[in-house]
Amino acid sequence: MAHGALHRLRQDLFVDAFAFRPMPPLEDAKVSRWVPWLPERLRHWTRWLPHCTVGFFSMCVFLATLTGSGLGSVRGLLVTGFSALVAAGPMLTLFRPVGAYWLSLSTVVVSAAAYVDFSSPFASIFSGSAFATHLAVMVLVVLRTRPRLAIEMWLVTFALAAVLTGVLGSGAGDLPSAAVGCGVVLVSAAAVRAWREERRQVVETLTATAEERGRRTLLEERALIARELHDVVAHHMSVIAIQAEAAPYRVENTPPELATSFATIRENAVAALTELRRILGVVRSADPDAFAESDPEAPQPTLATLDSLLDSVRSAGLNVEAVITGSPRPLPQGVELSAYRIVQEGLSNALRHSPGADARVEISYVLGGLGLRIVNGRPSRLAKPSPGAGHGVLGMRERVQMLGGEMTADHTEDGGFEVAAFIPVGNAAGEAATGGQRA
Structure with missing residues (x-):
């Protein structure tokens, strides 16, 4: 020593x-x-x-x-x-x-x-x-x-x-008295320095923890998006494989070259489905409880099932009003799913952070895309602290950016909160969605 x-x-x-x-x-x-x-x-x-x-x-x-x-x-x-x-x-x-x-x-x-x-x-x-x-x-x-x-x-x-x-x-x-007096002063200064150092380390730790939590939430949200997009892509790839397999039987005397091409298309579609399932298996293995709250075989929700979401939210105590403007039309499945999740997360945030407030959901079918607006008023009672504050907004923003759209999320003047997003939808995508549903 x-x-x-x-x-x-x-x-x-x-x-x-x-x-x-x-x-x-x-x-x-x-x-x-x-x-x-x-x-x-x-x-x-x-x-x-x-x-x-x-x-x-x-x-x-x-x-x-x-x-x-x-x-x-x-x-x-x-x-x-x-x-x-x-x-x-x-x-x-x-x-x-x-x-x-x-x-x-x-x-x-x-x-x-x-x-x-x-x-x-x-x-x-x-x-x-x-x-x-x-x-x-x-x-x-x-x-x-x-x-x-x-x-x-x-x-x-x-x-x-x-x-x-x-x-x-x-x-x-006076050597002893001077030694004692100086010792008291120096110990006090050392205590102040130690307190400042401890406070700096606490701030650094909290900052690092918040950044790590944000990155983890972002990765979890991307994994969720990947699982949902797997169902969307797998559906279309399955349709391609089935149609490629059945196409040669719809024409009499099919040329061998055409039959070979359809067989190649089917093989590529099946191979793509296999790769998708393999990648999804890796994602699910990291999160074995990913489907603990829902049936993995259930179809993905769309805006057509928005009424059931609003009913469940109203039963939880949130007074919500839904307004749809424009002419509703079929949209790509990825857009429908992301729009549904954005509305779901916006209403969940209103329930969590603004208890007792009224909410309003606006869905606008406009030329070139889909507009969403979820706004709630000032809470009427104190909200319980939530450790995941701000992570829902991060997930919504990730979904909108994935589809090439824009989103804003900020407090309103009356003390509420507003989420506004625009998801672009091209004419080709809209026609493909329409054609897919007609088929």
């Missing part, structure tokens, strides 16, 4: 003691939070307030040390140089904190050797301004580096003070 303590002492106070470690300015977010009423230009300069404070303190130390001694020709130069040396300690903490400690400690030694009158029993090396400045330097070093430097600097400082007291022939005097 002693060897480890000495090793840490050497690493902290001796190895690269004068390394350049500039103190960065305050973060813009902190300045904006502390003084939001200041203009932006003044807030930019406020970032350097700690540096200016330390500089002002050093100037005050210089003037106090300079005026506290008599001035003469040669003595005046010596006093001025010593005052500048004492005042340089706090300033150096901004750039080389450990080096500032050694510089400040050297001023204490010079002050003890040159200015302390040990002929008086009441004099000590702690009575001058050099030691007071040295204590301030140690506090700044602790706040800038790490808490354990407080103990290390305290041990080195008072070990040297005890040696100086013995060498200069003075009694212990």
